[in-house]
Amino acid sequence: MLIRDGGARWLVAWMTAVLIVAGILWKGAATGAVAWAWAIALGGSLLSAGLAALASVVGDRAKAAPHRAVTAVACGSWTAYITVAGWSPTALIVFGIGAAVVGVLEKWLAPAEWMIRTAQQPLTGEVLPAAGPPTAREAFWANVLQRALKQPVPVLQVIPWDKQDDGEQIVIELPDDKTLDTVAHACPTIAARAKLLPGCTIRALPGAHQGLVILDAMKRDCLLDESWVKEETTRSSIYEPVPLARTPRGEYVEATLREKSMMVGGMPGAGKTTFLHRLVMRMARWSDSLIWVADLNGGGLAWPWVEAWARGDAPKPTVDWVATNAYEAAVMVAAAQAIAKDRKINPEARRRKKDADNDVLPVDEKLPAIIIITDEGAEFSQSTALIVRLAKEGITSTAQIARAEGIRVVMSILRGTSDTLDRALKSAMGVMTCLRMNMQAEYGHILETNPRYTGPMHNGSMFIRLPEQGEQVIHTKTERVSLSMIDRHSIATAHLRPDMDDRAQKVAARLTVREVLDDKDPRDLPDIARHPVMRDVEAGRAYSGRWDRQAHKLAELRGEEVPEFADEPEQMHVPDRPTAAEPGSMAERFLLEARQFSRHREPEQVAESPASAAPAAPVVPAQREREVGPMDVFARPAPAPAVPGTDLVPVATHDGVQTSVRELIRMVLRQAGDEWLTDAEIRHRIRDETGIEVGRSRSGQVLGTLRDQGEVERDDSGTKGPYYRLRVSG
Numbered sequence: 182m183l184i185r186d187g188g189a190r191w192l193v194a195w196m197t198a199v200l201i202v203a204g205i206l207w208k209g210a211a212t213g214a215v216a217w218a219w220a221i222a223l224g225g226s227l228l229s230a231g232l233a234a235l236a237s238v239v240g241d242r243a244k245a246a247p248h249r250a251v252t253a254v255a256c257g258s259w260t261a262y263i264t265v266a267g268w269s270p271t272a273l274i275v276f277g278i279g280a281a282v283v284g285v286l287e288k289w290l291a292p293a294e295w296m297i298r299t300a301q302q303p304l305t306g307e308v309l310p311a312a313g314p315p316t317a318r319e320a321f322w323a324n325v326l327q328r329a330l331k332q333p334v335p336v337l338q339v340i341p342w343d344k345q346d347d348g349e350q351i352v353i354e355l356p357d358d359k360t361l362d363t364v365a366h367a368c369p370t371i372a373a374r375a376k377l378l379p380g381c382t383i384r385a386l387p388g389a390h391q392g393l394v395i396l397d398a399m400k401r402d403c404l405l406d407e408s409w410v411k412e413e414t415t416r417s418s419i420y421e422p423v424p425l426a427r428t429p430r431g432e433y434v435e436a437t438l439r440e441k442s443m444m445v446g447g448m449p450g451a452g453k454t455t456f457l458h459r460l461v462m463r464m465a466r467w468s469d470s471l472i473w474v475a476d477l478n479g480g481g482l483a484w485p486w487v488e489a490w491a492r493g494d495a496p497k498p499t500v501d502w503v504a505t506n507a508y509e510a511a512v513m514v515a516a517a518q519a520i521a522k523d524r525k526i527n528p529e530a531r532r533r534k535k536d537a538d539n540d541v542l543p544v545d546e547k548l549p550a551i552i553i554i555t556d557e558g559a560e561f562s563q564s565t566a567l568i569v570r571l572a573k574e575g576i577t578s579t580a581q582i583a584r585a586e587g588i589r590v591v592m593s594i595l596r597g598t599s600d601t602l603d604r605a606l607k608s609a610m611g612v613m614t615c616l617r618m619n620m621q622a623e624y625g626h627i628l629e630t631n632p633r634y635t636g637p638m639h640n641g642s643m644f645i646r647l648p649e650q651g652e653q654v655i656h657t658k659t660e661r662v663s664l665s666m667i668d669r670h671s672i673a674t675a676h677l678r679p680d681m682d683d684r685a686q687k688v689a690a691r692l693t694v695r696e697v698l699d700d701k702d703p704r705d706l707p708d709i710a711r712h713p714v715m716r717d718v719e720a721g722r723a724y725s726g727r728w729d730r731q732a733h734k735l736a737e738l739r740g741e742e743v744p745e746f747a748d749e750p751e752q753m754h755v756p757d758r759p760t761a762a763e764p765g766s767m768a769e770r771f772l773l774e775a776r777q778f779s780r781h782r783e784p785e786q787v788a789e790s791p792a793s794a795a796p797a798a799p800v801v802p803a804q805r806e807r808e809v810g811p812m813d814v815f816a817r818p819a820p821a822p823a824v825p826g827t828d829l830v831p832v833a834t835h836d837g838v839q840t841s842v843r844e845l846i847r848m849v850l851r852q853a854g855d856e857w858l859t860d861a862e863i864r865h866r867i868r869d870e871t872g873i874e875v876g877r878s879r880s881g882q883v884l885g886t887l888r889d890q891g892e893v894e895r896d897d898s899g900t901k902g903p904y905y906r907l908r909v910s911g
Contacts, residue, residue, distance in 0.1 A: 336353055420439050
């Protein structure tokens, strides 16, 4: 924040200089040392007049140029008179009157000017009130503000933007009972009273002190204009600001992502992927950061940045790791978390922090930061499948704990609702952006404040909020990016891309499937453990094998003819299959469990009551529980003469396997381990795993029975409870 002084402040210095020059020339003329002193004075005055006028125009003081030129000529004429006639009281009185006139003109035509620098805008001049009547625009805005705020508001000056037809700034002095926030909340009302065109907004900015406010008012919908990105290809760093988007005035809103994660919201077609391409275009220049992309819709964001490398036109890909499915994403996030944990304790990281005297790890091309970008985040947020939940929870955890270790997240989402965006993730975001959404309430949910705008949202129009700067929301427009620009940029910046440091590669190689599954036993989740990505994890190739797992797509990017479908269906052949059931199916799980039971053990005989001669009812297989062989587990139970208990009613999975609600609940609780689950969560997991819809009353009765039998623990202390888990032995 600077202050530009008015011309009157320099009046004494100017007049003193004239007196000194006049004294020197008079002395020189009197002694004969300076010939033609009066001519020198007049010539100098003409030269000074031209320079004064030029300096006034260049210094944005054009109004003062004429009187300054006249003043220079008058001073030169007065000096010439002194060199000829000498000093006299009359001459000094004339000089004093002239100085006073010049002071008044300077005060009027070149007043003091406030120079403001906000976080979002470059230097902008706001002039304090000058003498004289208000201009037509000042009178217009004074009337508008009085109607909108219901009281007189002093308008100090109206300053046109660089493009005068686009907008103007109104500098106002706050009334006694108003603040910047109250004016900001009234901006939609002010825009309505000013009868601005649709799409035009007014934004309240802080002035040079808390009593001044600058209103940025659009005269036309500048955000309707399209602009193409112009990005250099020179070396840059994660420590440098990223240009996110342009304001209506054409200035960039910037943010530094070294210690910040970012959220990007927007419905399909709003320009979200274009904005992410704009971010990647800047990140491609960062020689101290790796870019990882998790896109469960096939990796559409990442592949344009990989294609040049796949063709052999670039030495390295811009995107270092691409996850196109939930399994790859879960491994990617688990590797990032393992690297972050290692960077908290490894000797090199400790040395760097000590040298920097900071707990934030300094990163460079030898130890690069990692930026994880997720596109189409709803695929993470709306799915309840276990592997997707693990990926989502890992992203949230990474955003929360890995700041100091140089691992940051850029999370994009399709909907701004509570089921797609949890508070833990929002609390870790240092930059919040939101493009067009379906519902007005979604903007507030993503930005955590109401943008107070209900006008049109064009493709690429975006709200930006930087929480460290308060609740102020900036209306901007992102720049467009074409595929050809991406291809050229990825080739031009490929030499800047860093390699993963050796220690991080070793940490990723030591990653286990159990760590990916958040310490769950892989044997309880054979359908996940058998996935090719997990097999690479167990082989120590979680990171090093990332491109081998994308060989089909890379061949496609090279232009090779890759059959969309195999000519013949692949024959199922798993040589290490432990059972005859389909790998990963419900049948396999039950057969694996049944291996530990005796195939020929007979059910225990219950002593018959002497008072009863009636035969015992047939034993339902589920009642025998773990005393039967695997064939009995899948056998259809014989009809019981009486209605069986709710937990014993047989159901069929999507594999065609007959089982019971009790066994399904046991299976889910075994998979959860020590995790507490609500009744609803248990039923959802059963549905995801088996396709069976279990009613609330039915599951509630079974859980009550298992609790009475001592198999299940119940916790009623939570607000969303009760919660259940298998009883922990010992």
